[in-house]
Amino acid sequence: MNISRRDFIKKTAALTAASCAGITIPLSICNEAKAEEADKWVRGTCRLCGAGCRLELGVKNGRAVALRGVTESRTNLGYVCMKGMLFYKIIGHPERLTKPLYREKKNQKFKEISWDKALDIAAKEFAKTAKTYGYDSVAYYGSGQSQTEETYLFQKIFRVALQTNNVEGNPRLCMASAVGGYMTSFGADEPIGSYSFIEKATCFFIIGSNMAEAHPVIFRRVMRRKLDNPKDVKVINIDPRISPTSRIADIHLQFKPGTDLALMNAMAQVIIEEKLYDEKFINDYCLLKQQGEKDVKNVTFEDYKKFLEDYTPEKAAKICEGNITPDKIREIARIFAKSKATLSMWCMGLNQRIRGVWANNLVHNLHFITGQLCKPGADSFSMTGQPNACGGVREGGGLCHILPGHRTVDNEKMRNELEEAWDIPKGRLPAKIGLHTMAMFSAVNEGKIKAIWINCTSPAQSLPNADLYRKGLNRDDVFVVCTDIFPTITTEHANLILPTAFHFEKTGVYGCTERRSQITPKAVNPPGMAKPEVWIAREWAVRLAKELNDPIALKSVEPFLGLEDGYALPKAIWDEYTHKTTKNRDNDLSAASYEILQEMPDGVQWPAFTADFARKGGTEIKFVKGIDPMADKESKDDKPFQFYGRPDRKLYIWLRPYKGAAEEPDAEYPFVLSTGRIIDHWHTTSMTGRITELMRANPYSFVEINPKDAEKLGIKPNDMVEITSKRGKCIMPAKIIEGPIEGMVFAYWHDMHDDRMINKVTKDAFDPGSKEPEFKICACKIKRVSGPVPLKPYIVTI
Amino acid sequence: MPIGGFVIQTDITNCNNCINKLKSIKNIDIHGMNEKGDIVIVVDAPDSIEMENIINNISKINGINSVLMAYMNIEDEAESNG
Incomplete structure (x- = not known):
């Protein structure tokens, strides 16, 4: 034929x-036709969102020419969303940064320079700053989109060579509250189950997540489950905004933003009042805890019952308002508790809150008291926003208080373990916790941090109250290095811009939401002089050690000297990370070698410390004996679950009161502003804004306004609306929609244009535990400024 | 001229209506469906902007829950852009 x-x-x-x-x-x-297909198919992971979809890039004559999903992958089962489908266009995009650029002063134009000169300048500036002002005058700000090898190497250089824990990353802005929640409730970070639970769950409790747009391929699985079992599977959606996710919900509760802590306590009250709790699970595995003024105290189940008396459904319904009634609260509490398997899923709606850790604790509480945990389909499952927030930053030591292998900076024994692993003198690693993101950029503003390396992220746009922090980045006495693939709002504040290789132009590992590490090998060459970050970091560190005249500083990269940067270098870094820092830790990836990761269609879930086990895919459910090898290894009794996160082997049920937002509406600022993602764009649009199809689909931000509010204020569709808070203002077109609850407006946060950059308006208050800012709620006022105005999409260029 | 393979997820009670509406859209081949209401289509579009438009239009059809890509070939376009 x-x-x-x-x-x-x-x-x-x-x-x-x-x-x-x-x-x-x-x-x-x-x-005959097959012979003309792509020269090769290279299997990797999607670059956008935290789902971890596996796909294959078709390469012909050194160019990316096709994409296909990987059907055998347990993450996406072959599916890819439209955004993922189009990310190949970034490879070889004509606006890519291809040469190092430098300027001494920030009002000067950039000049192209050589790599040698660029790395010399970076080394001299960081060494000079550290020697003159102390080690804590320098900082690294990384990304949940960097590969694990990159985050690991940068944090190692900053900690070993520059002796500072000023190591942060943008996951502080999205996942820190989830980390705080898992750590305080379970004693161990990251979800217990897997995406495979979706096909076994009989109740989905989706709170603070518009997964239909933020994680569309995972949402497809939830939707499929619901459509296949319309009567037996219930979907409960808790969100003050009606979103595309709400459309599959059996029950959608819409409430006054920030009151969901009262709602979850009320659900617990009903579960206990109606004796729907799992007494054996609680007795076997849980302790009850309450934060006192000075310390944490143990409390009894009776204390918990008494605490919950303040959250009867009647009381909570008054706090929550919206369509929430006492009967609705009782109904969802019963469904949650009685379901054969309840799977909670959430994302930024809970995390980006002044009480984000508490909100996470309260979801976990519901699972602990009902025993909806550690069985197929039942889990308290936080979704991750970025592709490697878990793998690189949470596991690889990319925050100021954590070290690789889920270690903490303030633990001397753990620091000593790393000093031994890295062959550096005992006591070399700094004991002082570094500055978290908001403190770091405040220190930039104050001129206390004088040299900062910003890698693969754009804080000048993504920080809340952005104008305030852009001032600091613009100081001429603050040396700013940016490593990136495109010009961004942040590179506008840089002294030195270093062009980097993109996904599939380098080799590295991403770890997605479900503890799964997956490799993406190099498939095509980076454009121009762009280089992988691991090469940049290594070459810089060699020069830095020389400038510091410190042989110990060189130890940070000594094992990697001379290695080829396309494969051998990242492999050596991965081997060191997994063998020397994760071995015998809960995130043990010591068997997940590059070879095994490349054999697997979908990588390996930790813990996995034997090759045979890694080849089966690793641990599907943590803490369950017979499934999680760490649970068998750490077993202290004959119980089936071993919560080995902390020495007492207990889960903590926390008594957390309802607390409102940091900034509530008042007479002057009567609306609540919330922000979020839309399906077509990724973060600051530095990438998706350059993909014509995605930009055409959503060329600029809109503000969604409830029709009742719009009518009161005389706002019509596409009218230009000014959104003002105590910090700044934006003007963007109105979308009049039954989305946000009355009294709330919702703006898309991706737009780069100065008029529409909503983070000029958002508030920089942060959770006292996780230090994650409350992007989701602030007070604002809105007014119509004009009828529709023709707008153009905006992207930064050099 | 990109070619994409997509799975369209529909409400099974509406699947036949969706197929009828899909038949009226240019540049689409319908290749089959299953008992769950998943429909397999191939879109052969003049350029990727048109591909996006087609997918957007499909998404708006009443009864269609999601449109998911499984395969995309863009080599002609990649070469002409390059």
Whole structure:
């Protein structure tokens, strides 16, 4: 049979899609056409969002020419969303940064310079600053999009060579409260179960997550589960805004923003009042805790019951308002507790809050008291926003208080373990916790941090109250290095811009939401002089050690000297990280070698410390004996679950009161402003804004306004609306929609244009535990400023 | 000229209506469906902007819950852009 090449491609497309859906369609494939297919297919992970979808990049003559999902992958089962489908366009994009750029003063134009000169300048500036003002005058601010090898190497250089824990990353802005929640409730970070629970759950409790837009491929699985079992599976959606996620919900509760802590306490009250709790699970595995004025105290179950008397459904309904009634609270509490398997899923709606850790604790509480945990389908499962916030930053030591392998900076024994692993003198690693993100950029503002390396992220746009922190970045006495693939709002404040390789232009590992590490090998060359971050960091560290005249500083990169940067260098870094810093830790990845990661369609879930186990995919459910090898190894009794996160092996049920937002509406600022992601764009649009199709679909931000509020204020669709807070203002077109609850407006946060950059308006108050800012709630006022105005999308260029 | 393979997830009670509406859209081949209401289509568009438009239009059809990509070939376009 002869078919054209185009017909062949169409048949391949049909077969691949049919394979995802489990549909058999008879198609014969022509061998002649096959010979013209891509030269090679390189299996990797999607670059956008935290889902960890596996896909294959088709390469022909050194160019990216095709994409396909990996059907055998347990993350996405072959599916990819539209945003993921188009990310290949960033590879080889004409606006990519391709040469190092430098300027001494920030009002000067950038000049192209060589790599030698660029690395010399960076080394001299950081060494001079550290020697003149002390080690804590320098800082690293990284990203949940950097590969694990990159985050690991940068933090090692800053801690070993520059002796500071001023190591942070943008996951502080999105996942820190989830970390705080898991640590305080479980004693161990990251979810217990896996995406595979979706196909086993009978109740989905989706709170503070618009997963239909933020994690569309995972949402597909939830939707499939619901559609296949319309009567047996219940979906409860808790969100002050009606979102595309709400459309599959059996019950959508819409409430006054920031009151969901009262709602979750009320659910617990009902569960206990109606004796729907799992007494054996609580007795076997839980302790009850309450934060006192000075310390944490143990409390009894009776104390908990008494505490919850303040949160009867009647009382909570008055606090929450919206469509919440006492009966609705009772109904969802009963569904949650009685379901065969309840799976809670949440994201920024709970995390980006002044009481984000408490909100996380209260979800965990519901699972602890009902025993909805450690069985297939039942889990308290935090979704991650970025592709490597878990793997690189949470596990690799990318925050100011943590070290690689889930260690903490303030623990001397753990610091000593790393000093031994890294072959540096005992006591070399600094004991002082570094500055968290908001403190770090405040220190930049104050001129206390005088040299900062910003890698793969754009804080000048993504920080709350952004104008305030842009002032600091613009100081001429603050030396700013940016490593990135495109110009951004932040590179506008840089002295030195270093062009980096993009995904599939370098080799490295991402660790997604479900504790799964997956490799993406280099498939094509980076453009121009762009280089992988691991090469940049290593070459800089060699020069830095020389400038510091400190042989110990060189130890940070000594094992990696001379290695080729496409594969051997990241492999050596991964081997050191996994073998020397994760071994015998809860995130043990010592068996997940590059070779095994490349064999697997979908990587390895930790813990995994034997090759045979890693080849099966690793640990699907943590803490369960017979499934999690660490639970068997750490077993202290004959109980089936071993919560080895802390020595007492207990889960903590926390008594957390309802606390409102840091800034509540008042007479002058009567609205609540919330912000969030939309399906077409990723973060600050430095990437997706350059993809024509995505920019056409959503060229600029809108503010969603409830029709009742719009009518009161005389605002019509597409009218230009000014949103003002105590910190700043934006003007953007209105979308009048039954989305946000009355009294709330919702703005898309991705727009780079100065008029529409909503983070000029958001508040920089942060959770006292996690230090994560409350992006989701601040007070604002809105007014119509004009009718519709033609707008143009905006992207920063050099 | 990109070619994409997609799975369209529909409410099973509306699946036949969705198929009828899909048949009226240019540049789409329908390759099959399953008992759950998943429909396999191939879109052969003149450029990736048109591809995006087609997918957006499909998403708006009443009864269609999601449109997910499983395969994309863009080599002609990649070469002409390069």
